[in-house]
Amino acid sequence: MATEKTSEELLRGQAEIWQHMFSFANSMALKCAVELRIADIIHSHGGTPITLSQIASCIDNSPSPDIPYLARIMRLLVRKNIFTVHHSLSDGSGSESTLYGLTHVSRWLLHGSDLSLAPMIVMENHPWTVAPWHCFSTCVKEGGTSAFEKAHGRDVWDFASQNPEFNNMFNDGMACTARIITRAIMTGYRDEFGCIGSLVDVGGGTGTMIAEIVKSHPHIKATNFDLPHVIATAPLIDGVCHVGGDMFKEIPRADAVFMKVTSCLLIINL
Structure with missing residues (x-):
């Protein structure tokens, strides 16, 4: 019995290792869905489930998409509840059609929506952003610098200042999360801004975030403060003054400051 139990535990452990080993495939399939705008394609058909051929025919810059390849990706995304799958008989011929639809999850992949995480998905799964994750063991062995510096030879802010493509991608990713967080702030912290x-x-x-606050509270004199290379790409916003600088050296004076760190928000009344 002990031997059987040990064999079962080893087999279960092996299965878990395989799952961990290929967990990256979920992120890559999700990125693929965003890049191909699959959620947008289904949404453009009124959100009604559509066939693989219909999806494939709407993919930009793809004169001859590989439908079997797309089918394998969709199978994974359906298994992860990103999309739904439906089977129905088509036009009396007796043949069966497979239709794919949106879920409450895939609605977060729509481009141009106020509640979209598409830019963040692209940013977090880009080779530039993924490369530091391959440097964990080097960080443990050598220490001294961040994983990003190990991968790219400079910190993320310096890298962004020298690389406009990464800078824009990073800013877009941050902006989309800012819109989502701002909606929660304006609901739970509405009266305090008065x-x-x-x-x-x-x-x-x-x-993005301070623009939404000023839109609801136009009496506020607002300053958006970030590194100069970030501010250089910021659009003109009514009621908002963009200021470039280093927060570790000096922060513009105001009645209050706030700072978003990933999903956390800190508001300080001065």
């Missing part, structure tokens, strides 16, 4: 005369968003990126 007593603030001036506000600084420290590390505000291109100003």
Whole structure:
């Protein structure tokens, strides 16, 4: 019995290792769905489930898409509840059609939506952003610098300042999460903004979050503060002054400052 139990545990352990080994495939398939705009294609048909051929025919810059390859990717995404799958008989011929639809998850992949994580998915799964994850063992052995510096020879801010493509991709990713968080802030912290005369968003990126606050509270004198190379790409926003600088050296004066660190928000009344 002990031998059987040990063999079962070993087999279960092996299965778990295989799952961990290929867990990256979920992120890559998700990135593929965003790049091909699969959720947008289904949404453009009124959100009604459609066939693989219909999806394939709407993929941009793809004169002859590989439908069997697309089918394998969709099979994985369906298994992860990103999309739904339906089987139905078509036009009395007796043949069966496979249709793919949206879920509450895939609606977060729609481009141009206020509640979209598509830019963040692209950013987080780009080779530039994934490369540091391959440097964990080097960080443990050598220490001294971040995984990003190990991978690219400079920190993320310096890399962004020298690489406009990465800078824009990073800013787009941050902006999409800022829109989502701002909606929650404006619901739960609405009344408190009424007593603030001036506000600084420290590390505000291109100003997405503070723009939404000023839109609801136009009396606020707002400053969007970030590194110069970030501010250089920020659009003009009514009621918002963009200021470039280093928060470790000096922050513009205001009644209050706030800072978003990934999914956390810190608001300080001065």
